[in-house]
Structures are given as C-alpha cells and as structure tokens.
Amino acid sequence: MYARVVRFTDVDVERMNETAGRIEGGEGPPPGVPAKGVRLMVDESQSTAVVVVFFETEDDMRTGNEALNAMDASETPGTRASVDICEVKASMDA
Helix, strand or coil: CEEEEEEEECCCHHHHHHHHHHHHCCCCCCCCCCCCEEEEEEECCCCEEEEEEEECCHHHHHHHHHHHHCCCHHHCCCEEEEEEEEECCCCCCC
C-alpha cells in the first residue's frame, strides 16, 4: 500500500468541515485519483491539518499525486505546507 501525506497550514475550519462531510458522505475521491481510502486530521487550535490518501499501487499513487497537484489551490482547505509520497511499511487498526 502507498500513501500521499499532505500537511496544510492556514486551514479554514468551515472548508475542512465541508471536506470531512464529503468524505464521510461517501462522495469518493476527485476524478483521476484512484484512492482506496483517506484519513483527515485537524488541529483547529493551530489551523493545521494532515490528509493521508491511500493507494493500492505505486502507479496509482503517482497518478493520484499528479491529479491532486494539478488541483486549483482554491479547492484545498488551506495552504499546502508539504507533500510526501510514501510506501506504507506498517499499519495497525485497533
């Protein structure tokens, strides 16, 4: 499994809540993003967020990364501070 990890600063809480609602409503990923899952974490006190998008293959991750990088910045919940593309080495759900 692979993941794209993005850290946002200057997060607009209202926009983040809208994004969370779309995720939980099952709207699915944007076109061109073959994601298998997503996790959204927000620190409202610091106006920051971390979004982790999971992909089955490295090729899917690279395709999704290209599509997400091409998105208009106004479609994001804040300012992208960093983007990491990673292989998931270990995972645990309690």
